[in-house]
Amino acid sequence: MNTPIRRLAYVVIAMFTALLLATTWIQFVTAQDLRERPGNRRTLIDTYNRERGAILVDGTAIARSEATNTDLGWIRRYDQATRYAHVTGYWSFTYGAGLGLERARNSVLAGTDDSLFYQRLVDVVTGRPPQGASLELTLDPAVQAAAIEALGDRRGAAVALDPRTGAILALVSRPSFDPNALSSHQLTSVDEAYVQLTEDPEKPLVNRAIAGDLYPPGSTYKLVVAAAALESGEYQPDTELEGGLTYTLPGTSTTLPNFGGAACDPDGRPTLARSIQVSCNTSFAWLADQLGADELREQSARFGFGQQLEIPMSVTPSTYPEDPDDAQVALTGIGQHEVRVTPLQVAMVASAIANDGELMTPYLIEAVRNRDLEVIEETGPRTLSRSVSASTAEALTEMMVSVVEAGSGTSAQIPGMRVAGKTGTAEYGSSGGAHAWFTGFAPADDPQIAVAVIVESATDNWTGETGGLVAAPVARAMLEAGVQR
Template sequence: MTKELRRLTIIMLLMFLALFGSTSVIQVVQADSLAQNQNNKRAMYDSFDVQRGSIIASGSAIAYSTPSKDVYSWQRQYVDPLMWAPVTGYYNPVLQSRTGIEKALNQQLSGTGSSQFLTRVEQIVTGQPARGSNVMLSLDAKVQKAAYEALGKLRGAVIAIQPKTGRILAMVSSPGFDPNILAAHNANAVNAAYDKLNADPTHPLYNRAIGGDLDPPGSTFKLVTVSAALASGQFTPQSKLPNPVRYTLPGTTTSISNDTRTTCGPGKDVTIADALRLSCNIPMAELAVKVGGDAIRAEAEKYGFNTSFDLPLPSTPSSYPPPTDSAQTALTGFGQGKVTATALQMAMVSAGIANGGVVMKPRMVDEVVGPDLSVQEKFDNAEYGRALDPALNAELVRMMVANVSDGVATNARIDGVAVAGKTGTAQNGDNNPFSLWFTGFAPAEDPQVAVAVVVENGGGVGQSGSGNSIAAPIVKKVMEAVLGK
């Protein structure tokens, strides 16, 4: 072989390798980003011919595709739409709009994800019709139904988590919407329906379990304040705090009181355990100032505050802002001031305490399964971090159990089950309705579920309701569904 021919051969080989490499990058590495590109019209039109995969909970499809007689080939259908809307969202090929799991796992459902490359090749070779993959949720249909029915027409959210794994068992938001209406192929009708929902002042399109306009967590945040106090090594459940009728916020002339407008039980002092059991504001404000805003913020972040979680639905971060002064720190000690939270966040607080102080990353998908029933993706459990050492965490568990058995959280009691919990009745200004909360877990000795409920607009009774009277019974019903009671 002459030198020129050898050189030409090497050049051709290098060009072939470059072409092969670039093609592989485009088809494999860049496949996901290219498929999502809104300018990729070919991917959009190809998707019309693909039977989109189903979204499955407890073995049954809650979202699936049926043949349609228009250019879009397939029509998306949703089962028990109002109950599942915060989870599934909706998919509309006409407007190329999608929300919820339909958006978060669009590539898997449409069969265009990188993990489905070999499946697509097989379908082409064998001549099989293109199909998307099925998404298997962690949510339990029985628990979801119990949460949905328990919340009823109240405005708010319910979320239930498996403490040891972070698997979400229920996610309910009310008021809701019917995704079938927004999945229709009549663009004018869909746009009109969307505009009406979007203009609704109750915001039915919000997923209140993980986002929306966040509420102050009220007294449920006292769990974080006490956790920070225990973690500091300077306090125990029996540490005592002053017990006045009113308390003036440091550096101000503003005073606060307990909900009872009296002292926190008898005596000039009160223990941290009794202050938590009786849900008193003044001792927790005093404790927060002693612990310090920086320490409380650090502890809050160990439970997930100031972080967005990919469930794969993105959650709005709950907020504990940098402390500005001792007065603000005092207010956050009992969940007021500038601290805000989602139901997901307060469920994570309870789940972390239930799990021996270890907070798990929340997730709502178990697997992605191909049309041939092969598992294409698995979503594993993962730790977020440790919030509290086991021995100190056990003390916090005992205090939460006392809240339910002998405190102000009695409406969460379940016969024969030790329930751990904390109420919250959060203020939203002098004359506005309260936000009503409850978070807890059961059974206390072997936790199977952690639940958080937030009821907005005072549960319809203004400032007359409480977390124990309205939110706690909802949590009880969800726990009973998990425990088979």
């Protein structure tokens, strides 16, 4: 064999080797990923020929598959569509599994998950048509409905948790959308609906409860600051703080006023408990400066900040700024500067306080059942962290009760029941807009439900929508529904 032929043989061998390696890689390493990509039409056609599992709330299907007479054997239907849209997401022939549980647990609903291997094997042997598994959710329909009705047409979000277990009782984001418009087999109308939703400036596809652009928590973050102060051992509820009419931010000539320009205490020395009750800005800015960024960041982490949570949808981690200067640390004391949270995170803070300082991992799926109704996966309570001591939780609870009984959160009062809560009004941007917050739990003596509500500012200019005025009534409706369940 002469040299040119030998070299050509080497090239041919190398090419065949590369081809074998590439096909092996595709078939064995990346096959699962390629198969589950939302835009894989071959997989979509295959899955449309099997019944997709239902998603259930309190035994009622909020997402189900319905047989058709078309080449696509099944169509996805969403009952009470806009009420649960951000929970279910959508299943579309054009866009695949989009948002919510349809995406997060796609393989289970489609019946292709490894946990359903034996079911698929039995189906093949018996000749039964393949079928996905169903998801039983933790949501309480009464609490979900109460949040939606109380929010009305306003932008915002609401979350409710069982503080004893971490079970999510309500998960609401507004504005919502109709998943049926995206699951239709009329592909032209599906495209039109998708374009309309993605171009809508109100961003209805964003799940504001767990993702999207995070919010400044405003004065609800004062609970974290107060927790850090109590946990340090240097402060008690009756410890006096510096809290005059204004506070000069460290290293600057900028003064921070209290809400409405009011004094927190006639002598400018409000206690920690009083500062929570009236939501005193000056005392909490001073207190944050005394505690320092490291202590506040660590306390935030104990409440779940920075955690990569899957409920099973991915939750955007809440954040405390990495390297703030002294003035910025003071501003974090009132939940401003670059402190950013999801409503779920704020509910987790209240939940941990309600549960004697123990933070439970939030979860949305109670159980997964196969076609024979056998439980193949079950979620139980799991501790995420010890946020604060039981004594600190008790002290914070009493402070939060005073907020509702005689402070900034009286709109959350429920006759015959002690309610614990905290209001917040969070500035954003540079044009004076402010969102309204409320978080709390009830009954304060035996907590069964913890909530967080944000009502976004209707305009970029604040017009008086405080947390106590617009968010607390939404929370009250949710708390009432949750306690009666």
